[in-house]
Amino acid sequence: MALERVAQDGLVLLGCGKMGSALLAGWLAAGVPARSVWVIEPNPSEWLQASGVHLNEGVPAAPAVALLAVKPQMMGAALPALQALGNGATLFVSIAAGTTIAAFEAALGARTPIVRTMPNTPAMVNRGITALCRNSHVSDADMGLAVALMAAVGETVLLEGEHQIDAVTAVSGSGPAYVFHLIEAMAAAGEAEGLSPEVAMKLARATVSGAGELAHRSGESVAQLRVNVTSPGGTTAAALAVLMPELPGLMGRAVKAAADRGRELGK
Numbered sequence: 001m002a003l004e005r006v007a008q009d010g011l012v013l014l015g016c017g018k019m020g021s022a023l024l025a026g027w028l029a030a031g032v033p034a035r036s037v038w039v040i041e042p043n044p045s046e047w048l049q050a051s052g053v054h055l056n057e058g059v060p061a062a063p064a065v066a067l068l069a070v071k072p073q074m075m076g077a078a079l080p081a082l083q084a085l086g087n088g089a090t091l092f093v094s095i096a097a098g099t100t101i102a103a104f105e106a107a108l109g110a111r112t113p114i115v116r117t118m119p120n121t122p123a124m125v126n127r128g129i130t131a132l133c134r135n136s137h138v139s140d141a142d143m144g145l146a147v148a149l150m151a152a153v154g155e156t157v158l159l160e161g162e163h164q165i166d167a168v169t170a171v172s173g174s175g176p177a178y179v180f181h182l183i184e185a186m187a188a189a190g191e192a193e194g195l196s197p198e199v200a201m202k203l204a205r206a207t208v209s210g211a212g213e214l215a216h217r218s219g220e221s222v223a224q225l226r227v228n229v230t231s232p233g234g235t236t237a238a239a240l241a242v243l244m245p246e247l248p249g250l251m252g253r254a255v256k257a258a259a260d261r262g263r264e265l266g267k
C-alpha cells in the first residue's frame with residue numbers, strides 16, 4: 001500500500017494550519033503512525049502538539065514525501081528549510097494556490113519530483129476533492145503515493161496538466177466559500193421575508209448541506225434534481241426565473257476572477 005512508504009521513510013509537513021491539519025488528521029486516521037511524520041509549524045495548535053508527531057525537530061535525510069502547506073506568499077521564505085531534500089528521492093507535494101511547478105524546480109532543483117495539487121476545506125470532514133498534476137520526474141509509484149495522501153481526506157481527480165490547475169482552484173479550491181456565501185445570502189433573504197435570524201440560518205444551512213448530500217448520493221443529474229423541486233407554475237419556478245438569467249454570468253465572472261488571481265500568484 002502506497003502509504004506504507006510514508007510509515008517506513010517518513011513524511012515532512014511544512015505548514016500545519018487549516019489545510020495541513022485536515023490532511024494530517026486524515027493520514028493519522030488512515031493508519032500513518034504519528035512518529036513517521038515531521039511537522040514544521042511556527043504556530044502549532046494544541047491538537048498538533050498533542051498529536052504525537054515530531055514537531056519542529058530536525059527532519060530525516062530522505063523522507064518519502066515533503067508536503068508543502070504554507071501560504072503561497074510564505075513559500076519563498078519557507079522552502080529553504082527543505083532545500084536539502086531537492087533533486088533526490090523525496091517526492092514534493094504542494095497544495096499551494098498559484099505557486100508553479102517551475103517555481104518549485106527553481107527553488108529545489110530541476111530534477112526534484114513535484115506533484116502540484118489543489119484540495120479544498122471539506123477535507124476537514126473527509127469530503128474534500130483534490131486535483132493533481134505532476135512534473136516529468138514523478139514516477140507512477142510516486143503519483144500513486146500523492147493520490148493516496150490526498151485520498152485520505154476525500155476524492156481525487158487527475159489533471160491533463162498544470163495548465164488546468166488555476167481553473168480547479170477557482171471551482172473546487174475556492175468553491176466552498178461561494179457555497180457558504182450562498183447560505184449567508186439565503187439566510188438574509190429569509191430574514192427579509194420575516195424569519196428570525198436563527199431560524200433563517202438553520203433553514204439555509206440545512207437546505208444547502210441537504211441538497212449537497214442529495215447531489216452527492218443521487219444517481220440523477222444535478223439538472224434533474226433541480227427539475228424535481230420545480231413544480232410547473234409554482235414557487236421554485238418563480239425563484240429560478242430570477243436566478244437563472246443572472247447566476248451563470250455572475251458565477252462565470254467570480255470563477256474567472258479566482259483563476260486570474262491564481263495565475264497572478266504564480267508570477
Ligand SMILES: NC(=O)C1=CN([C@@H]2O[C@H](COP(=O)(O)OP(=O)(O)OC[C@H]3O[C@@H](n4cnc5c(N)ncnc54)[C@H](O)[C@@H]3O)[C@@H](O)[C@H]2O)C=CC1
Pocket residue numbers: 014015016017018019020040041042043069070071072074077078095096097118119120121173174
Ligand atoms: N484554505 C483553503 O481553502 C485552501 C488552501 N489551500 C492552500 O493551502 C495552503 C495553506 O492554506 P491554509 O491552511 O488555509 O493556511 P493557514 O494560514 O491556515 O496555514 C498555513 C500555516 O503555515 C504556517 N507557516 C507560516 N510560515 C511558515 C514557515 N516558514 N514554515 C512552516 N510553516 C509556516 C502558518 O503558521 C500556518 O499555520 C495555501 O498555500 C493555500 O493556497 C489549498 C486549497 C484550499
Ligand SMILES: O=C(O)[C@@H]1CCC=N1
Pocket residue numbers: 097169173174
Ligand atoms: O483563497 C485561496 O487563495 C486559497 C486557495 C483555494 C482556497 N483558498
